[in-house]
Amino acid sequence: MDNRAAILAHALRLFAARGYDAVGVQEIVEAAGITKPTLYHYFGSKRGLLDTLLEGHFTPLHQSVKQAAAYNGDLPFTLEKVARAYFDYAKTHRAFYRMQLALWYTPQQSEAYQAVAPWNEKLHQVIEEMFTHAAEQHGNMRNRQRPYTATFLGMVNTYIGLALNDYTELDDPLIYQAVHQFMHGIFS
Amino acid sequence: MDNRAAILAHALRLFAARGYDAVGVQEIVEAAGITKPTLYHYFGSKRGLLDTLLEGHFTPLHQSVKQAAAYNGDLPFTLEKVARAYFDYAKTHRAFYRMQLALWYTPQQSEAYQAVAPWNEKLHQVIEEMFTHAAEQHGNMRNRQRPYTATFLGMVNTYIGLALNDYTELDDPLIYQAVHQFMHGIFS
DNA sequence: CAAATAATGTACCGATCGGTATACTATCGC
DNA sequence: GCGATAGTATACCGATCGGTACATTATTTG
Numbered sequence: 001m002d003n004r005a006a007i008l009a010h011a012l013r014l015f016a017a018r019g020y021d022a023v024g025v026q027e028i029v030e031a032a033g034i035t036k037p038t039l040y041h042y043f044g045s046k047r048g049l050l051d052t053l054l055e056g057h058f059t060p061l062h063q064s065v066k067q068a069a070a071y072n073g074d075l076p077f078t079l080e081k082v083a084r085a086y087f088d089y090a091k092t093h094r095a096f097y098r099m100q101l102a103l104w105y106t107p108q109q110s111e112a113y114q115a116v117a118p119w120n121e122k123l124h125q126v127i128e129e130m131f132t133h134a135a136e137q138h139g140n141m142r143n144r145q146r147p148y149t150a151t152f153l154g155m156v157n158t159y160i161g162l163a164l165n166d167y168t169e170l171d172d173p174l175i176y177q178a179v180h181q182f183m184h185g186i187f188s
Numbered sequence: 189m190d191n192r193a194a195i196l197a198h199a200l201r202l203f204a205a206r207g208y209d210a211v212g213v214q215e216i217v218e219a220a221g222i223t224k225p226t227l228y229h230y231f232g233s234k235r236g237l238l239d240t241l242l243e244g245h246f247t248p249l250h251q252s253v254k255q256a257a258a259y260n261g262d263l264p265f266t267l268e269k270v271a272r273a274y275f276d277y278a279k280t281h282r283a284f285y286r287m288q289l290a291l292w293y294t295p296q297q298s299e300a301y302q303a304v305a306p307w308n309e310k311l312h313q314v315i316e317e318m319f320t321h322a323a324e325q326h327g328n329m330r331n332r333q334r335p336y337t338a339t340f341l342g343m344v345n346t347y348i349g350l351a352l353n354d355y356t357e358l359d360d361p362l363i364y365q366a367v368h369q370f371m372h373g374i375f376s
Numbered sequence: 377c378a379a380a381t382a383a384t385g386t387a388c389c390g391a392t393c394g395g396t397a398t399a400c401t402a403t404c405g406c
Numbered sequence: 407g408c409g410a411t412a413g414t415a416t417a418c419c420g421a422t423c424g425g426t427a428c429a430t431t432a433t434t435t436g
Contacts, residue, residue, distance in 0.1 A: 003413080019298045021209035025394060036395075038414055046394065101293045105349060107286065110207045150355040151346070158342035161293060167338040177373060185369040191383080213424060224425075226384055234424065382433070393422060402413075 004042045006032040008056070011049055016098040020050060020112040050115050057096045058119040061089045062126070069126050071133040078130060079179045083156055087170035090160045101161050124149055141186065152182055192230045194220040200241055204286040208238060208300040238303050245284045246307040249277045250314070257314050259321040266318060267367045271344055275358035278348045289349050312337055329374065340370055 001009070010031040014023040025046050029036050043049040068081035090097040103116040131145040141148065159178055163170045189197070198219040202211040213234050217224050231237040256269035278285040291304040319333040329336065347366055351358045 015295075017295055017297045019209060019295045019300075021207060022295075022298050024392070026392075035415055037416090040395070041413065098295065102295055105289045105293045107203075107205055107207045107210075107290055109205045110210050112207075147350070147355050150350050150353075154346035154350060155343075158339070158346050162335070162338050162342060165338075167335050177376075180376065181369055181373040184372045185365060188365075188368065212422070214422075223385055225386090228425070229383065378436085380433100380435075382431100384429105384431070386429085387427090389424105389426070391423075391425105393420105395421105396417100396419075398416090398418100400413105400415080402411100404409105404411080406408085406410100 003032065003034050003038055007034070007039055007042065007049070008053060012053055012095050012099065015050070015053070016095040016102075019102060020099075021110070047111060047115060050112065053096075053099075054115055054119055057093060057100070058122075061085075062119070062122055064089060065123060066126050069130040071130050073137065075134045075138070076179050076183055078134075079152065079182065080175050082127065082130070082152075083175045083178060084172075086156050086160065087163075087175065090163070091170055094164060097160060098164055101157060101164070104157055124153065127152060148186065151185070155182060191220065191222050191226055195222070195227055195230065195237070196241060196244070199237055200283050200287065203238070203241070204283040204290075207290060208287075209298070235299060235303060238300065241284075241287075242303055242307055245281060245288075246310075249273075250307070250310055252277060253311060254314050257318040259318050261325065263322045263326070264367050264371055266322075267340065267370065268363050270315065270318070270340075271363045271366060272360075274344045274348065275351075275363065278351070279358055282352060285348060286352055289345060289352070292345055312341065315340060336374065339373070343370060 007028065011023075011028045014028060014031065025036060025039060028049075029039050032039075039049065043052055064085040065082060068085040069078065071078050100116070103112055104120070106113045106116075108117075128145045128149040131141065131148050135141040135143075135145060155178060159168065159174060160170065162168045168174060195216065199211075199216045202216060202219065213224060213227060216237075217227050220227075227237065231240055252273040253270060256273040257266065259266050288304070291300055292308070294301045294304075296305075316333045316337040319329065319336050323329040323331075323333060343366060347356065347362060348358065350356045356362060
């Protein structure tokens, strides 16, 4: 593994375990077995390192969710695909998702939130557009796309958080139950 | 307002806005218009200040939730009381709940998590006992108290997070809908 | 009033923070 | 082989980190 990849891997592990603010640059370079100028050569700053980490993981997650969110007239089916996209990514990149969950509720004025906010908005928009298409058929959903999106993503992240702490498992029955539950909340 | 109260108020505001790790002791004492030895006189350490903040808010929240969680044979009714206890506290102490939400998903090895973990466990236990009592009547709930508790608290915190960002309002219809939705998830 | 204690400020501590000036080495295109 | 560029280390920067020794001032208690 080259130095750049080593820095990214150790930074992700440390950020996920103790948080962005609590981990110093010195600790990262020591874990990666290199020195500070190497890190600054590749990433420019601690914030640049975080940005690179986020881009490297949010890009494929965004791609995957975008494909899953293509609306075909069947809302529960589409929501199941989206939930599955999230769950799959969380299962295969646990450290990243731990970090991303901490960033989800991190204070808005913190540096880490500034870094993650554009990605959250991007993903939020993908889901919201899906609800907008669905609202063309289900009239009573109109003008509720934003709270629906926020609620759905909140539910998805809640379940992933539970799974990361071994309270549940992100399998197909959970996907079905979660979507079923969400749909029931909408239409009642 | 005396100095001790001023320190607590400004620390809470800053922690909620930018996070525990990102806010330095110097910044807190400057905001409160005092100097460091005064802070250390009252709280001993930055961690002691956080502990005092948490105790001051979690004690009444715990009391309120405990009363609400007294099970009387009607599970939806009890869950509505519990959700209302949480929502009421979040509405009247927004800064605290912002901080508490960030701490909820904060990495387990961070100092802030160590401070909040005992309170989270205490509240978790109150809800879990309520589910245990309910399971004496609803046999199919037995041995699922832990995931139910985690899911219910996750849902409550999700809705509070949405409300703090103006995605929804923590009113009675939302309480009814949330509990209804949760019950539907259990019994289907 | 006197002694004790609580509350506060001045000035400082070593350690760590994120970041960099400079130089050396390795690699690559010509 | 040579110049350019990428990659890396040594050694350092000022600022801030959490925390404190010590003196002073209020306040309480006998």
